[in-house]
Amino acid sequence: MTASTVTPASLAPPRRGKIRRSLTSDWAARITFYVSIIVAWQLLAWQVDRMPAPWETFDFLYRELTGGSHGGVITGVFWEHFLVTLQRFSIGLGFGFVIGVILGVAIGTLGFVKSLLNDVMLVFLALPAVIWAFLTVMWFGLGWAAPVYTVILSTIPFVAVNVTQGIRAVSPDLHRMSGAFRVPRERRLRHLMLPAITGYMFTGLRFAVIIGWNAVLLAEWFGSTNGVGWRARFWYDAARYRGFLGWVLIFIAFIFLLDGFVMRPLQRRAFRWRDGRTGDGDQDAAESVIDTMAARGV
Amino acid sequence: MVLGWVGFLALWAFTSVFILDEFTLPGPAKVGAAMWQIVAQGEFFDDFAASISKTFMGFALGALIAVPVGYAMGRSRYWKAFFHDGVVGAGSIPGITYAVLALVIFGTGFLGPVIAVGLISMPFIALSVAEGVEGVDRNLISMARAFRRSDPQISRHVMLPSIMPFVFAGVRLAFAIAWKVEALTEVFGSSNGVGFQIRFAFQAFSITNVLAWTLLFILFMLMIERGLAVFERRVFRWRVWETA
Numbered sequence: 001m002t003a004s005t006v007t008p009a010s011l012a013p014p015r016r017g018k019i020r021r022s023l024t025s026d027w028a029a030r031i032t033f034y035v036s037i038i039v040a041w042q043l044l045a046w047q048v049d050r051m052p053a054p055w056e057t058f059d060f061l062y063r064e065l066t067g068g069s070h071g072g073v074i075t076g077v078f079w080e081h082f083l084v085t086l087q088r089f090s091i092g093l094g095f096g097f098v099i100g101v102i103l104g105v106a107i108g109t110l111g112f113v114k115s116l117l118n119d120v121m122l123v124f125l126a127l128p129a130v131i132w133a134f135l136t137v138m139w140f141g142l143g144w145a146a147p148v149y150t151v152i153l154s155t156i157p158f159v160a161v162n163v164t165q166g167i168r169a170v171s172p173d174l175h176r177m178s179g180a181f182r183v184p185r186e187r188r189l190r191h192l193m194l195p196a197i198t199g200y201m202f203t204g205l206r207f208a209v210i211i212g213w214n215a216v217l218l219a220e221w222f223g224s225t226n227g228v229g230w231r232a233r234f235w236y237d238a239a240r241y242r243g244f245l246g247w248v249l250i251f252i253a254f255i256f257l258l259d260g261f262v263m264r265p266l267q268r269r270a271f272r273w274r275d276g277r278t279g280d281g282d283q284d285a286a287e288s289v290i291d292t293m294a295a296r297g298v
Numbered sequence: 299m300v301l302g303w304v305g306f307l308a309l310w311a312f313t314s315v316f317i318l319d320e321f322t323l324p325g326p327a328k329v330g331a332a333m334w335q336i337v338a339q340g341e342f343f344d345d346f347a348a349s350i351s352k353t354f355m356g357f358a359l360g361a362l363i364a365v366p367v368g369y370a371m372g373r374s375r376y377w378k379a380f381f382h383d384g385v386v387g388a389g390s391i392p393g394i395t396y397a398v399l400a401l402v403i404f405g406t407g408f409l410g411p412v413i414a415v416g417l418i419s420m421p422f423i424a425l426s427v428a429e430g431v432e433g434v435d436r437n438l439i440s441m442a443r444a445f446r447r448s449d450p451q452i453s454r455h456v457m458l459p460s461i462m463p464f465v466f467a468g469v470r471l472a473f474a475i476a477w478k479v480e481a482l483t484e485v486f487g488s489s490n491g492v493g494f495q496i497r498f499a500f501q502a503f504s505i506t507n508v509l510a511w512t513l514l515f516i517l518f519m520l521m522i523e524r525g526l527a528v529f530e531r532r533v534f535r536w537r538v539w540e541t542a
Contacts, residue, residue: 029379214392259390
């Protein structure tokens with residue numbers, strides 16, 4: 001999709017008019033896609049009573065950002081709820097990532113930990129985040145603990161599995177060679193293990209971000225009194241679907257931007273030494289989605 | 299491997315008895331008994347049949363749309379650019395979005411989970427199809443043309459065999475996601491199915507039943523995945539360079 005993708009079409013561009021060519025360019029195709037989404041949304045809003053139209057939703061979002069009221073409720077609390085959720089999400093993500101890395105290294109390097117946890121991990125990978133949300137709400141009640149623990153518990157297995165994979169990907173030949181040449185332990189860690197697992201750690205972090213965001217929203221929906229997930233539920237329960245859909249758009253927009261503009265480029269950078277790419281190509285988008293699928297928890 | 303499970307169950311039982319209590323974390327014996335009761339009373343079969351039929355219907359719907367989309371993406375640069383953001387972005391949109399949108403648009407009926415499953419599985423299947431179509435060996439097609447094979451023959455004997463393995467891998471992975479989203483949609487609003495039962499146990503504040511239904515859910519999912527993997531190996535036995 002970028003210029004670096006070599007396809008027969010780009011090698012020999014067909015002779016077309018200038019207008020025609022600009023209408024069929026990649027950028028035009030992308031813009032057309034977004035326009036079609038908005039059109040489809042508008043059509044859906046005409047068909048379904050409960051579905052607000054795009055402009056109504058954006059109008060609500062504007063009021064939730066700047067102040068005013070909607071359906072008798074004072075709006076303008078976007079930052080308040082967003083920052084609460086962001087804080088829970090970051091704390092949970094931090095703990096989940098650190099514990100996941102430690103666990104992943106233990107599974108990858110210690111034999112008995114591996115035999116103990118390798119298969120059990122499968123169960124935890126398959127465990128939907130909503131279960132953690134329910135359990136933590138029952139354990140800790142409404143408040144801060146449930147969302148934070150839900151994020152920690154649902155991200156750990158994904159980070160751990162990726163780190164373990166990274167450790168297994170270290171070439172055994174290189175290990176043996178560094179043994180034969182008596183390379184000291186710390187140099188082996190720095191130059192052999194670390195480069196090998198960094199990329200996998202970033203992949204794990206990326207999954208953790210995707211999964212953790214879903215987890216924090218679920219836990220807030222079912223067991224919180226503030227935050228993004230709670231606010232969406234608030235409007236849903238009040239049957240004010242503009243408010244509800246507005247916040248659902250925030251669910252999507254946040255992760256879309258974070259994953260597309262921060263996490264995916266970072267992951268590519270971390271694997272750059274291995275893939276031999278300069279880091280701007282998007283031809284591995286397909287791979288990365290397949291990866292996401294492989295490790296995704298909903 | 300057995301050691302892992304034994305160790306896990308022992309740790310679970312120990313935590314339940316000595317660190318927490320039987321109410322906060324019911325032990326394996328109690329949860330096992332609840333699982334047995336769910337199966338013996340027949341609830342298991344009714345609710346799993348409901349969930350699995352919704353999953354398959356949604357999956358069929360998703361595939362119906364995804365196959366042409368994926369084909370177009372594999373063949374044309376324009377359609378690839380067109381669908382790119384949607385397909386890649388869909389991998390990161392939280393599952394809760396699909397569940398709550400289905401609830402608002404379709405209510406608590408049967409259609410909500412089906413559409414949610416269709417929507418979430420579509421991009422993944424489309425992407426696998428696109429990858430398969432792009433991976434078809436162009437030289438083989440030219441050769442088939444040189445030997446004057448007709449287009450239907452080329453589709454059947456050159457394109458299809460090289461696309462199928464990708465599609466199958468995509469389907470297998472998408473299934474796990476679809477199954478989870480289906481249950482999640484039922485948690486938000488449904489009158490039957492596994493997700494509904496989990497929600498019911500949550501509202502009754504029964505940690506034992508939440509765990510029992512969850513474990514049945516996971517066992518079922520792992521079994522289906524294993525079954526599909528075995529099937530995949532059999533179907534693609536002819537491939538010499540088979541890796542999966």
